[in-house]
Amino acid sequence: MKKTIALLTGGTTGEWVVSVKSAATIAQNIDTNLYDVYKIMLNDKGWFYEPADSVKIEIDKNDFSILLEGRKIKFDGVFIAIHGSPGEDGKLQGYFDMLNIPYTTCDALTSSITMNKGYTKAIVNGIDNLFTAKSVQIFKNGNYDINKIRKDLRLPYFVKPNSGGSSIGMSKVKHADELENALEKAFNEDSQVLIEEFVSGREFSIGAFGSKGEVIVLPTTEVITQNEFFDFDAKYTPGATHEITPGEMSDEEYSRVHQIIKDVYTKLNCRGIVRIDYFLEHETGNFYFIEINTIPGQTATSFIPQQVAAMGTTLKAFYTDLMKETLG
Secondary structure, eight states: OOEEEEEEEEOSSTTHHHHHHHHHHHHHHSOTTTEEEEEEEEETTEEEEOOTTOOOEEOBTTTTEEEETTEEEEOSEEEEOOOSTTTSSSHHHHHHHHHTOOBSSOOHHHHHHHTSHHHHHHHHTTSTTEEEOOEEEEETTSOOOHHHHHHHSOSSEEEEETTOOTTTTOEEEOSGGGHHHHHHHHHTTOSEEEEEEOOOEEEEEEEEEEETTEEEEOOOEEEEESSSSSOHHHHHSTTSEEEESSOOOOHHHHHHHHHHHHHHHHHTTOOSEEEEEEEEETTTOOEEEEEEESSOOOSTTOHHHHHHHHTTOOHHHHHHHHHHHHHO
C-alpha cells in the first residue's frame, strides 16, 4: 500500500531559494509507485499545499494535515527539504516528534547542535585523525576584544555566521583592518560569529547516510573554485566551480577519510543523509573538519546527486532507501 508523504520545502531564511530547487529534484525522483507525495510550502506567510489549480490549502498545524475536497489527508512521514531554519535547526523535528510523525533527517537535538558550527567543532574534537582550525566564537552583544582576536589568530581567516548556510554572510579576511567589516556582514545573518584560521588545502565534500545499522559513505567530491573561496555564487552558479566526483585521493587518504566520516556521523548521532565538508592540508595531508550539513542540497548542481550517480545508483533508488530507512 502506498504511503502518503509530505515533501516540505521553503523556509524562512535566504536559503529558501535553494530549498525550492532541492524539492524539485526530490519530487522528480520519488518512486510514485510507493509514495503519494504532497509538496508543502513553508514560509513567513504560512504553511500550505498548492495543487495544480493554484488554490492554496492551509496546513492544520494541530495534526499536520490538509483538507482536500472534503477529505482529511494525514501524512505517514515527512521528507524535509528545508535548508536553514526551521528545517535544519531542529525546530520542525521537535514539532514532528510531538505529533509522532517520522521524518527523513537527524533528530531535533543533533539538528540544532550541528547548525552551530562552533558547538559542532567542540563535539567532534578528539576523533582520531580529525583536526579543526584554530577559531574564536563571539556573540553579537558580547564582550569581545577585536585587538585580542587579531593577536590570537593568524591571517588570513574566515569570518562566518555560526548558524548560517550556503556561505551567506561569510568573508575571507586577508588584512587585519578588514575584520570589522567582515564581522558586521556576518552579524547581519546571525547573533553568533565564528572566526577561523585559514587552512591551505584541497577542499572536499562527502555525503554519508545510515542504512540497516551501517554508515554508508558516498564517493567524495573535490571542489576547485575560481572564486576566493567556495561562496554562495560558487556553490550555485553553474561553471563557477570545477567539481570532480569522485575526488582523487590516495588509498590511504580514502581509507582514513571514510573512517573519520563514519566516526563523525556516529558521534553526532546522525540519521538520514548528511554532507561533511573538509580540507586535506597541503603540507601534511591532515583532515581538517569544516562543517556538517544535515539537510544537504539536492539541486541539479548539488554534490549529493553527483555522488549518488558516481556510486552507480539512481536518485530514485537512493531516495527510496532513504525513506524506507527513516520513515519505516
